[in-house]
Amino acid sequence: MKIELHEISIRELTEGYEDNGDDGVKGYGGKLDIRPPYQREFIYGDKDRTAVIDTVTSNFPLNVMYWAVRDDGTYEVIDGQQRTISICQFVEGDFAHFFKYFHNLTHEEQDHILDYKLMVYFCEGTEKEKLKWFETINIAGKQLTKQELRNAVYSGSWVSDAKRYFSKNGCVASQIGSDYLTGSAIRQEYLETAIDWISNGNIDIYMAKHQKDQNASPLWRYFQEVITWVDGTFTTKRKKFMKGVEWGKLYNKYKDVVYNTDEIENEVAMLIADDDVERKSGIYPYILTRDEKFLGIRAFSxxxxxxxxxxxxxxxxxxxxxxxxxxxxxxxxxxxxxxxxxxxxxxxxxxxxxxxxxxxx
The missing domain is CATH 3.40.1800.10 (His-Me finger endonucleases)
Incomplete structure (x- = not known):
């Protein structure tokens, strides 16, 4: 593994900046892939973006960034995407800083920003070494999730297609499954849950096996089957209690069992009304497994x-x-x-x- 520290000016970074949505974000004269397929969507809010520009205009040091050097001599951001996009968006005039857009600044103020030096480590190494970099780098208050780390290690056509279904605000997985899932699609938690279900907990093994697949259609079909089974088995939707249940793992084991849905709904209502049942979300796995540990039965004082x-x-x-x-x-x-x-x-x-x-x- 080879790591070298470079100084990159904001002028160099923003040269040729383009945000083409799903087709990616480019900078540094078109040589820098700012948002590789495995990276998260842009999640910085106004407060975060302002903090980045505050740091630059005050000439304070911004946290060091990391770029991976590709075989073809181009680069991809492995840490610093959110800060990089914030800087580029400001220079492009996408938002104002203290009521001034970049074009409202004097030439001296603009040059002060464009000449600011970013500290960037250029990293050369294997794909698996990326995981180590991700795990050890502090992401300026926006810590990567485990699934975001996996997306980096197993990046490729499969991850890119899986994110289309599971990883964007308003994605199709969110449209049919948000009543049953906890977490955030944009932070890759919906994707992580779906893979966890289909693999029975062996997420890394599943992703390694399918990394080179052209698409993630089997995962998406499986997820749809799970949600259809939940809707058909527990016919009254109770969002408050149904979020976060391990639905996929229950589906894997009980999908072929035929249930009397009227009896199930009567029992669910009875258990919800039972004050001794303290863990209401455990009602659903209890009905299928008959294991009282899911219910958290109230203990004697x-x-x-x-x-x-x-x-x-x-x-x-x-x-x-x-x-x-x-x-x-x-x-x-x-x-x-x-x-x-x-x-x-x-x-x-x-x-x-x-x-x-x-x-x-």
């Missing part, structure tokens, strides 16, 4: 546990041995699944061994 412990005089009601309260656990006499509530009258203290043996039956 310390006050109730102490009161029942004193009432039993520290005796476990199964083995009849005496224990300190720290060695005992509160148990539902009538199990929650059989209608037992988390109330004092339904509480008994058992030693840890007997409680866990009882719970496993």
């Amino acid at each position: 310390d006050t109730v546990k102490q009161k029942i412990y004193d009432k039993q005089k520290g005796i476990c009601l199964i083995c009849n041995n005496h224990f300190d309260i720290s060695d005992m656990e509160a148990d539902h006499i009538v199990p929650w699944r059989d209608g037992g509530k988390t109330e004092e009258e339904n509480c008994q203290m058992l030693c840890k061994l007997d409680n866990r043996t009882k719970s496993g039956k």
Whole structure:
């Protein structure tokens, strides 16, 4: 790996600047790819852009940037895209700084900005070394997500096409799945979720396998199938509780099971109304798996546990041995699944061994 520090003036950086939308952003006389396919969309707001121009006009040092040197002698930004675009947009007159556009400045003020020197490391190395660079570089307050790092390592035709479906504001994945997904499409979290689902957690392996594919159509079809299955299985949409559920992994396991949707909806409504169920989003995986761990069943309070412990005089009601309260656990006499509530009258203290043996039956 070879890394060299260069001084690049804003005048040089902005020469030949072009923003062609989905076709990319160029600068540095057309030799710099400012937004390679794996990079995120522009996410800086007015406050961020102003901070960049403040730094330049005050002649303070801007955080160092990193460019990768390509085999053909051109460059691509691996860190500094947001700062670079902010600078270029200001010089192009896309926004004002303290109510003045670039063309409103005096020639001396313009030259002061254009002659400002950016510190840029030129990096030569393998694709995998990019990941190391990304992981160790601080991105000026906009830390890259893990998926953005992966997009860099496995960049190519597949990533570019996958981003078309999953990585833009208002993308088609957002249109059909935003009620079920957490995070942001533009920060690559929708893409990460879809790959996580289809690969059962093996995101890097999946991306490495498909890196050279011409398109990401299979991933998009899979995502559509998951959302269609959710809509058909849980017919009443409850956005508040349905976001963030591991829908794809549930689909992978239960997609071929035929359910009575009326019974499911009745049970969902009942569980939502049950005060003992503290994790409402866990209702959906619980209905499919019958594993109560998803529900976060309300625990007995310390006050109730102490009161029942004193009432039993520290005796476990199964083995009849005496224990300190720290060695005992509160148990539902009538199990929650059989209608037992988390109330004092339904509480008994058992030693840890007997409680866990009882719970496993």
